[in-house]
Amino acid sequence: MFYTLSKQSSDKWFTSDAWFNKLYPSHIQTLAHRHWTPLNIAKMAAGFLAADDNVSILDIGSGVGKFCLSAAYFKPGAVYYGVEQRKNLVQYANNAASQLGLENVNFIHGNFTQLSFKNFDHFYFYNSFYENLVDTDKIDDSIDYSGELYHYYARFLYRQLSNTVSGTRLCTFHSMEDEIPRSFCEVGGALNGLLKFWMKL
Numbered sequence: 193m194f195y196t197l198s199k200q201s202s203d204k205w206f207t208s209d210a211w212f213n214k215l216y217p218s219h220i221q222t223l224a225h226r227h228w229t230p231l232n233i234a235k236m237a238a239g240f241l242a243a244d245d246n247v248s249i250l251d252i253g254s255g256v257g258k259f260c261l262s263a264a265y266f267k268p269g270a271v272y273y274g275v276e277q278r279k280n281l282v283q284y285a286n287n288a289a290s291q292l293g294l295e296n297v298n299f300i301h302g303n304f305t306q307l308s309f310k311n312f313d314h315f316y317f318y319n320s321f322y323e324n325l326v327d328t329d330k331i332d333d334s335i336d337y338s339g340e341l342y343h344y345y346a347r348f349l350y351r352q353l354s355n356t357v358s359g360t361r362l363c364t365f366h367s368m369e370d371e372i373p374r375s376f377c378e379v380g381g382a383l384n385g386l387l388k389f390w391m392k393l
Contacts, residue, residue, distance in 0.1 A: 202291075205292065206231060206262060206265050209230055209231050212231060213228070220284060228255055228256060228258040229259040229318050231262050233383075234258065234263050235262065235263075237259070237263065237363040237365070237387065238262070238267040238270070240361060240363055240380065241314045241315075241361050242270035242314075243361070244269075244270075245269035246270070246271075247270045247271070247314060248271045248311070249271070249272050249314045249316060250274075250275065250309070250312040251275070251315075251316045252304045252315060253317075253320020254274025254276045255276060255278075255281050255320075256281050257274050257276075257281075257282075257288060259316055261285070264294045271296050271297070272296060272298070273299075274297070275302060275303075275304045276299065276302075277302060277303045282299045282300075282301045286299055305345070305348050309355065309356060315360070316362075316363050317364045317367060317371070318364075318366060319366045319368065321345045321371075346371045350370070350372070350373055353372065357392065358393060359391065361390070361391055361392075362390040362391075363387070363388070363389055364388050366386055376393070379391045
């Protein structure tokens with residue numbers, strides 16, 4: 193079920209993952225532990241990516257928008273964009289953004305390969321390609337999966353990140369690091385390396 197809230201009472205939805213996940217229907221809530229960014233991770237990632245105001249941050253494979261929504265709350269000086277190829281997940285993300293009254297977040301229905309990275313300053317990546325590998329938990333069966341797609345996406349992201357300007361920030365969570373160019377230097381992290389912060393040299 194969905195929960196209705198006023199904009200004035202939105203703070204409580206960011207007090208715990210259990211509360212936040214109630215913004216979504218039950219079948220989406222069951223995917224949270226495996227597929228949606230925890231609030232504490234989003235807060236740390238946003239703190240790194242949105243160190244300056246008025247920057248634009250892209251979440252690559254944004255799912256139901258949990259990273260963008262929580263980051264937009266914790267670090268409101270930046271503008272957050274999420275790109276997701278499943279239309280229904282984009283709808284859930286937009287519904288949650290509307291309920292939370294957040295205006296510094298936007299969701300794009302499409303494949304990240306259709307975007308120009310030149311339109312964004314910094315990037316968040318919670319290994320959205322991993323679903324393509326054998327024996328991994330998948331969100332649903334609405335898209336194609338294959339090992340070839342995993343490598344294609346990783347190579348594409350590698351090239352796009354290679355073309356970013358010096359000072360570009362990248363935050364990865366559960367990454368296998370196939371997509372990270374050598375021009376990015378690891379500058380911090382948490383959770384025994386599951387969360388990593390990178391800077392373009």
